[in-house]
Amino acid sequence: xxxxxxxxxxxxxxxxxxxxxxxxxxxxxxxxxxxxxxxxxxxxxxxxxxxxxxxxxxxxxxxxxxxxxxxxxxxxxxxxxxxxxxxxxxxxxxxxxxxxxxxxxxxxxxxxxxxxxxxxxxxxxxxxxxxxxxxxxxxxxxxxxxxxxxxxxxxxxxxxxxxxxxxxxxxxxxxxxxxxxxxxxxxxxxxxxxxxxxxxxxxxxxxxxxxxxxxxxxxxxxxxxxxxxxxxxxxxxxxxxxxxxxxxxxxxxxxxxxxxxxxxxxxxxxxxxxxxxxxxxxxxxxxxxxxxxxxxxxxxxxxxxxxxxxxxxxxxxxxxx
Numbered sequence: 001x002x003x004x005x006x007x008x009x010x011x012x013x014x015x016x017x018x019x020x021x022x023x024x025x026x027x028x029x030x031x032x033x034x035x036x037x038x039x040x041x042x043x044x045x046x047x048x049x050x051x052x053x054x055x056x057x058x059x060x061x062x063x064x065x066x067x068x069x070x071x072x073x074x075x076x077x078x079x080x081x082x083x084x085x086x087x088x089x090x091x092x093x094x095x096x097x098x099x100x101x102x103x104x105x106x107x108x109x110x111x112x113x114x115x116x117x118x119x120x121x122x123x124x125x126x127x128x129x130x131x132x133x134x135x136x137x138x139x140x141x142x143x144x145x146x147x148x149x150x151x152x153x154x155x156x157x158x159x160x161x162x163x164x165x166x167x168x169x170x171x172x173x174x175x176x177x178x179x180x181x182x183x184x185x186x187x188x189x190x191x192x193x194x195x196x197x198x199x200x201x202x203x204x205x206x207x208x209x210x211x212x213x214x215x216x217x218x219x220x221x222x223x224x225x226x227x228x229x230x231x232x233x234x235x236x237x238x239x240x241x242x243x244x245x246x247x248x249x250x251x252x253x254x255x256x257x258x259x260x261x262x263x264x265x266x267x268x269x270x271x272x273x274x275x276x277x278x279x280x281x282x283x284x285x286x287x288x289x290x291x292x293x294x295x296x297x298x299x300x301x302x303x304x305x306x307x308x309x310x311x312x313x314x315x316x317x318x319x320x321x
Contacts, residue, residue, distance in 0.1 A: 003021060004019055004020070004021045004058050004060075005020055005021070005058060005060040005312060005315060006050075006056060006060070007062050007311040007312050007315075008047070008062075008063040008311070010076065010081075010102065011078075011140075012076065012140055012195070012196065013036070014034050014035065014036060015036075015037050015046045016033070016034045016308060017046075018030065018032040018308045019056060019058060020311070022313070022316045026112070027112055027312045027313055029308055031054045031056065032305060032308070033050055033054065035049065042081055043081045043083045044091055047088070048092075051092065059094055059095040060095055060315070061088070061096070062099075062311040062314065062315035063083070063097070063100070064100055064101065064106075064308075064310065064311045065099055065100070065101065066078060066142070067101070068101065068160060069099045069100060069101055069158075072086065072097075072098075073085070077140055084099075085099050098318070100158075100314060102307055103134060103135070103143055103144040104144055104156045104158040104310070104314065105306075105307040105311040106134055106144065106263050106307050107144035107156045107158075108156050108311075108313050108317075109303070109306040109307065109310030110146055110310075111146075111154055111313075112313050113301065113306070117302055117306075118261070119299060119300040119302060121271065121274050121275055122275070122280055124295045124298070126258050126259035129148060130255065130257040130258035131145050131147050131258050132146040132147075132259050133145060133247055133251055134146055134260075134301075135250060135260070135262065135263070136262045137243060137267060138195060138264035138265040138266055138267075139194060139195045140162060140195075141188075141194045142263070142264060143159060143160070143161030143250060144158045144159070145157040145250075153317055156314070161250055162188065162190040162194070163188045163190055165186070165187065165188060165189075166189050166242060169241070176204045176205065179204040179208070180201070184200060189242050189243075192238065192242040193242040193243050193246070193266065195218070195266060198218065205231055206231075209230075209231045218266075221235065222236065222269065236270055236273050237278065239266070239270060239273075240273035241278060241279050241282045243267065243270075243279075244298075245283070247260050248282060248283040248284070248286065248293060252286065256296070259297045259299065260297070260298040261298075261299055261301050262274070262299065262300045262301065263300070263306065267300060271300055274298075283298065
C-alpha cells in the first residue's frame with residue numbers, strides 16, 4: 001500500500017472527499033463521501049467535517065477545485081469560496097497540500113481508467129502521441145488538454161476553455177444568443193451548456209417560443225422533451241450542439257488527434273443528443289479543415305470518482321518528478 005493522501009473534488013454543487021493511495025501502479029480510493037456545498041460556509045468547514053466524521057489522520061492532500069488556481073490559491077468560479085494551501089496546512093497540520101484545477105484532475109484520471117469506463121459517442125482512431133481534450137459541462141464547463149510525455153507520464157494543461165464565446169450556427173441559436181447577449185453581455189459555452197446557465201437559457205427559449213417562464217428542474221425538462229415538447233427538445237439539442245461545437249474548436253486549436261474525452265454531469269444526461277447527426281456535424285464540419293477531425297474519436301467517461309483518482313495520480317507523479 002502506497003502513502004495515503006486526502007483527495008477532494010470541489011465543484012460548484014458538491015464536494016467529494018476520499019482517502020487515496022497508489023498501489024502497484026493503481027490508484028485505490030476509500031472512505032468516499034459526497035457533501036452538498038450549500039451545507040458549508042467555507043471549504044475548510046467541509047474538510048473539517050469529513051476528517052472528523054471519517055476519522056481520517058493523513059498528512060498529505062490534493063484538492064481539485066472548480067476554478068483557476070494561481071499561486072496555490074483559488075476562488076471557486078461558481079461558489080463564493082476562497083481556498084489557499086498554506087492556510088489549509090496551518091489549520092489541519094498537513095505536511096503538504098496541492099491545489100489543482102478540477103479538470104486537471106479529470107484529465108489526469110483518463111490514463112488510470114480501462115476501456116470499461118468509456119462510452120463511445122463518435123467512432124474514430126486516436127493517434128498515439130497526440131494531445132487529448134478532456135472537457136464537458138457540469139455546474140460549469142471544464143476543459144483541459146492531456147499530453148503524453150512518455151514512460152507512462154502525462155502533462156495536463158489547464159485553462160478556462162469553457163468560457164470561450166458561444167458560436168451560434170442556425171436561426172434559433174442566433175435568436176437565443178441575442179437574448180443572452182442582451183441579458184448577460186458576454187455569452188460563453190458555459191452559459192449555454194452548463195448547469196449554471198440553464199435558467200438563463202430556459203428564459204430565453206420561453207421568450208422566443210412566447211411561453212411563460214416556469215421553474216422546472218433539468219429532469220422534468222428532459223421528460224417533457226421525450227414526451228414531444230418541441231421547446232425543451234430544441235433547448236437540450238442546443239446545449240448538446242454547443243458542447244460538440246466547443247470540443248471541435250478545442251481539438252482544432254490544440255491539434256488533439258489523440259481524441260476527445262467528455263465528462264461532467266450534464267454531458268452524461270444528454271449523451272443521446274450528443275450522438276445525433278446535427279451535434280456530430282457541429283464537431284466535424286469545419287469547412288476546409290473538415291478532414292482534420294474526420295477520424296477523431298469522442299468518448300464519454302463514466303466515473304463519479306474520476307477527479308479523485310486524477311488528483312491522486314497527479315500528486316503521485318509530481319512527487320516523483
